[in-house]
Amino acid sequence: MYSTKYVKPNSTTEALEAIKSLGDGKFLAGGMTLIPTLKQRLASPDGLVDLSGCKLDSIAEEGETLKIGAMARHVSVAESAVVKKVIPALAKLADGIGDRQVRNRGTIGGSVANNDPSACYPSAVLALKATIHTNNRSIAADDFFTGMFETALEDDEIIESISFSKPTKANYVKFPNPASRYAMVGVFVAQFGDEVRVAVTGAGEGGVFRHQEMESVLSSNFSADSLSSVNIDSDGLISDLHASAEYRANLIKEMTKRAVV
Amino acid sequence: MNEVTKIDGIGSSVRRTEDKKFLTGKGKYTDDINRPGQVQAYFLRSDVAHAKIKKIDVKDAQSAPGVVGVFTGDDIAADKVGGPICGWVVPCRDGSATKEPPHPLLAQGKVRFVGDAIAVVLAETAEQAKSGAELIEVDYEELSPVVDFENAGEGAQIHDEVPNNCYFDWELGDEKATADALSSAKKIVKLRVRNNRLVPNAMEPRCALAEFDNLDDSYTLHTTSQNPHLTRLVLAAFMFAIPESKLRVIAPDVGGGFGSKIYVYIEEAVCVWASKKVGRPVKWTADRTQAFLTDCHGRDHVNDVQLGLDENNKIVGLRVDTVCNLGAYLSAFSVVVPTYLHGTLLSGQYDIPAIYTNVKGMATNTVNVDAYRGAGRPEATYLLERTMETAAREVGMDPAEFRRINFIPKGAFPYQTQVALQYDIGDYEPHLDKAMEMIDYSNFEKRRAEAAKRGMYRGIGISSYIEACGLAPSAVVGALGGRVGQWESASVRVNPTGTISVFTGSHSHGQGHATTFAQIVADKLGIPMENVEVVHGDTDKTPFGMGSYGSRSLASGGSAISKAVDKIINKSKKIAAHLLEASEDDIDFKDGKFVVGGTDKEKAFGEIALAAYVPHNYPLETLEPGLEENAFYDPTNFVYPSGTHIAEVEVDPATGVVQVVDWAACDDFGNLVNPMIVEGQVHGGIAQGIGQALLEDAHYDENGQLLTASYMDYCMPRADDLPSFKVGYTTTPSTVNDLGVKGCGEAGAIASPPALINAVIDALSPLGVTDMSMPATPQKVWKAIQDSQSVAAE
Numbered sequence A: 001m002y003s004t005k006y007v008k009p010n011s012t013t014e015a016l017e018a019i020k021s022l023g024d025g026k027f028l029a030g031g032m033t034l035i036p037t038l039k040q041r042l043a044s045p046d047g048l049v050d051l052s053g054c055k056l057d058s059i060a061e062e063g064e065t066l067k068i069g070a071m072a073r074h075v076s077v078a079e080s081a082v083v084k085k086v087i088p089a090l091a092k093l094a095d096g097i098g099d100r101q102v103r104n105r106g107t108i109g110g111s112v113a114n115n116d117p118s119a120c121y122p123s124a125v126l127a128l129k130a131t132i133h134t135n136n137r138s139i140a141a142d143d144f145f146t147g148m149f150e151t152a153l154e155d156d157e158i159i160e161s162i163s164f165s166k167p168t169k170a171n172y173v174k175f176p177n178p179a180s181r182y183a184m185v186g187v188f189v190a191q192f193g194d195e196v197r198v199a200v201t202g203a204g205e206g207g208v209f210r211h212q213e214m215e216s217v218l219s220s221n222f223s224a225d226s227l228s229s230v231n232i233d234s235d236g237l238i239s240d241l242h243a244s245a246e247y248r249a250n251l252i253k254e255m256t257k258r259a260v261v
Numbered sequence B: 001m002n003e004v005t006k007i008d009g010i011g012s013s014v015r016r017t018e019d020k021k022f023l024t025g026k027g028k029y030t031d032d033i034n035r036p037g038q039v040q041a042y043f044l045r046s047d048v049a050h051a052k053i054k055k056i057d058v059k060d061a062q063s064a065p066g067v068v069g070v071f072t073g074d075d076i077a078a079d080k081v082g083g084p085i086c087g088w089v090v091p092c093r094d095g096s097a098t099k100e101p102p103h104p105l106l107a108q109g110k111v112r113f114v115g116d117a118i119a120v121v122l123a124e125t126a127e128q129a130k131s132g133a134e135l136i137e138v139d140y141e142e143l144s145p146v147v148d149f150e151n152a153g154e155g156a157q158i159h160d161e162v163p164n165n166c167y168f169d170w171e172l173g174d175e176k177a178t179a180d181a182l183s184s185a186k187k188i189v190k191l192r193v194r195n196n197r198l199v200p201n202a203m204e205p206r207c208a209l210a211e212f213d214n215l216d217d218s219y220t221l222h223t224t225s226q227n228p229h230l231t232r233l234v235l236a237a238f239m240f241a242i243p244e245s246k247l248r249v250i251a252p253d254v255g256g257g258f259g260s261k262i263y264v265y266i267e268e269a270v271c272v273w274a275s276k277k278v279g280r281p282v283k284w285t286a287d288r289t290q291a292f293l294t295d296c297h298g299r300d301h302v303n304d305v306q307l308g309l310d311e312n313n314k315i316v317g318l319r320v321d322t323v324c325n326l327g328a329y330l331s332a333f334s335v336v337v338p339t340y341l342h343g344t345l346l347s348g349q350y351d352i353p354a355i356y357t358n359v360k361g362m363a364t365n366t367v368n369v370d371a372y373r374g375a376g377r378p379e380a381t382y383l384l385e386r387t388m389e390t391a392a393r394e395v396g397m398d399p400a401e402f403r404r405i406n407f408i409p410k411g412a413f414p415y416q417t418q419v420a421l422q423y424d425i426g427d428y429e430p431h432l433d434k435a436m437e438m439i440d441y442s443n444f445e446k447r448r449a450e451a452a453k454r455g456m457y458r459g460i461g462i463s464s465y466i467e468a469c470g471l472a473p474s475a476v477v478g479a480l481g482g483r484v485g486q487w488e489s490a491s492v493r494v495n496p497t498g499t500i501s502v503f504t505g506s507h508s509h510g511q512g513h514a515t516t517f518a519q520i521v522a523d524k525l526g527i528p529m530e531n532v533e534v535v536h537g538d539t540d541k542t543p544f545g546m547g548s549y550g551s552r553s554l555a556s557g558g559s560a561i562s563k564a565v566d567k568i569i570n571k572s573k574k575i576a577a578h579l580l581e582a583s584e585d586d587i588d589f590k591d592g593k594f595v596v597g598g599t600d601k602e603k604a605f606g607e608i609a610l611a612a613y614v615p616h617n618y619p620l621e622t623l624e625p626g627l628e629e630n631a632f633y634d635p636t637n638f639v640y641p642s643g644t645h646i647a648e649v650e651v652d653p654a655t656g657v658v659q660v661v662d663w664a665a666c667d668d669f670g671n672l673v674n675p676m677i678v679e680g681q682v683h684g685g686i687a688q689g690i691g692q693a694l695l696e697d698a699h700y701d702e703n704g705q706l707l708t709a710s711y712m713d714y715c716m717p718r719a720d721d722l723p724s725f726k727v728g729y730t731t732t733p734s735t736v737n738d739l740g741v742k743g744c745g746e747a748g749a750i751a752s753p754p755a756l757i758n759a760v761i762d763a764l765s766p767l768g769v770t771d772m773s774m775p776a777t778p779q780k781v782w783k784a785i786q787d788s789q790s791v792a793a794e
């Protein structure tokens, strides 16, 4: 990697000041994506602003939501008693990310800000009607993910926390890419009374997306069998070395069936 | 034997003595070694697969911060340093020789694969060297890349010396007899199989540290090698034309090789050359990306098979036409792997009266392909065992029975195959029977039915393999085009107190030689194993040795040690006879003691050692003092491990996921020195074979870019991909060596892929699926199920 500056501020305010003074700086969370990018010299920021001192890692129930700080590590979410009680599917999702080393470092904020098309968290954010709280606004999940590796975040905007709506029922089922073990297809199904939301990750050329047809079918009959009649269109799905669009379409339906229990 | 040797000797599962340092992270690998004043090397590599180099501009790089030197192929050429050589060539069908194009250390006018080295930058730090390299401008004239090796003959010519991109077109066996046999056959089974290309992925990437001493004009090279003496020979004699005594090669702890660290690579040679050029030690360490791009890959064959059967389903003839991909340059053993290490194994465990094979080795714009765990034998086993299973299915026989009726009968040994080899000994039905028992073969259909109730397809697959290990009788090697001897050496030094230092020409990079070799010596001398130290990996310490590959270390290296110990015992008897005032013929050596037969007069081994070094009462007139012996062991034949592996799988039709649910491996490795280490080798080999069959695939796109150049896309087997293995043995001791040992390092990787693919096909056979290529990825299996259903619907 190219040599670069490193600062570790103690609050979001300081972090924003630091990033402004750096020119082309980057926030550093768990570094699980950013550091390999730097090591391969695919990016050369003027400096790194480490968010780990900004006290953004709390996890708490707040009324009808579960609020998770952006710097909460995957392992903290996976092991949190509150998360396990309120939205166990979210704990299960976090527990299935990468390997132990990755879970010990990687953060929910980093994952959501990065919006990797194969990442797990974006599907939970979308299905659980989450709100992304940044240093200056709150963004609804449906408006947040704008394309592969793209989000509604402005330059130098910090995700501080994410609040998830508490579902009646939720589940996440992932078909891992055999090599990377990121989601080749991941499906998050959340039920809120009569409303069902189905978010699919790993499969869409535009990144995570909701599958309206399955949502409406499941809203009227929440059962795996009811999905049999649904046709998953392979248009717009990723086709790569590991999985064709048709195979991904099959996996979307199959993983959704397995998520509906 | 005394108490201690009973615990330590041949046949005991002694814990590996070398493990403490590795398990506590204290291994000392080449990259852990640093020399004062060293500079770091970075290689600028081609990012296009095939191009002429019009111009290289290194000016900006030369003045970059920290840069000490920038060199290109012209600088190397000016010093007349040669490139890596091919260690074994074969004659072509038309009488011509293997085409051996030059392989310059740094590109000379042309690049031939993505990763081909163009220039080296030396700098104070690795990052500075890399930054310097970014400033080099290379002006390419791109040529059309040749990637599809089956059609490489029609592609752009890669080397002037290699017409039609064909390095060789070789044959073995009797073409006419085979054609006659096939034409008279009642049934011919035809199959086309592909042996997928693999990246070796040793845990430790390659690394080199070269140092030049201008006081005596000598070099020291620390490097990641499986055979430091061969590295020294090639570098000194063929590349630099310096006396071998002026080059010391040390391969310290080496983190796995699997074949990929046999060869002398250009980076090692460039570091040696540059260390003199800049007068400072030069170090280079590959990162994982470079390992993917530049370590020699393995396999990459396509085989067309025809197997003829008579009315009793006995095999009458076999013809195999193979095309294989050897990549951009010929590597040390890339020619022998698909020819003499492949074609000679085509008889498998079967009595086949006529065999013919033709192999074409093609040049492509991909990295070199060479030996990888098994080296030719996995390819032979795969095509043969896939064909055996297909034939059994086609004639409606149980695949186990079909094999049984075609096995070489127990009484037929030594058995001369139609493809050059003569198997000294073997007995194949017992390992088939035992493996079937271990996996409960007879109740398989019940398990299949039970799985079907759960919506899963269950299948079972057999692979009965043979391999030739213990490279090799030098005379045979020479007659077949090999350019090296294939003996192994050992030096056994008895220290004055009776402890032993063993110097071996074998090299351990994970195999456990420090333990196994010590067990042999402890057993033969009747002394505790702690008294035996094993030294390897340094050309200044050990006798000239050929190194470790091809499962040769125990059969060849261990036998050399055994021979040297025999010489020690013989000399000790003379000393004992003197001390005991008896005739040498009356001295028996047993349990570590020299005894005058029929008396209680005896001397312990330690007393003899002391007498040899403090020769106050010693037959100096007839015997030299000291106790140290060398042995060079040249085997009279290969050794032939064989066995049967049976895999059981379940396929999830909804996703195509194949789960390996059970595995029985019954191997005949002859005598086992350390069963625990053997079992570890079997486990590792099967894991690699499961990797090949289900997960691994090196994939170049049509432009010659390696798409699977990281673990994001290249899938290595992990613990949760593997079942618990059932491992068992039968034993027919090898008649070739005194220890009766064969070789176990590669067997798992050789046996397992066809067992697994046969099981997958068996699982899907109710759907009409008859073929499956490696790796059987979920997508591929799912597609096969879909296609079979659409056929059924038509």
Ligand SMILES: Cc1cc2nc3c(=O)[nH]c(=O)nc-3n(C[C@H](O)[C@H](O)[C@H](O)COP(=O)(O)OP(=O)(O)OC[C@H]3O[C@@H](n4cnc5c(N)ncnc54)[C@H](O)[C@@H]3O)c2cc1C
Pocket (backbone or CB within 6 Å): A026, A027, A028, A029, A030, A031, A032, A033, A034, A035, A051, A070, A071, A074, A096, A097, A098, A099, A102, A105, A106, A107, A108, A109, A110, A111, A113, A114, A118, A119, A120, A121, A157, A158, A159, A160, A180, A181, A182, A183
């Ligand atoms: C081997 C491996 C396996 C993995 N497997 C999976 C998997 O199975 N599923 C999965 O979902 N993920 C997986 N990941 C991704 C990982 O879990 C991380 O979530 C991801 O790398 C990003 O999180 P991070 O905290 O490391 O962010 P970083 O790498 O530090 O940052 C990523 C990007 O987000 C920006 N950023 C970080 N935090 C904030 C913030 N609070 N506000 C604004 N911008 C911010 C950074 O500037 C940077 O651009 C894997 C990663 C690895 C290395």
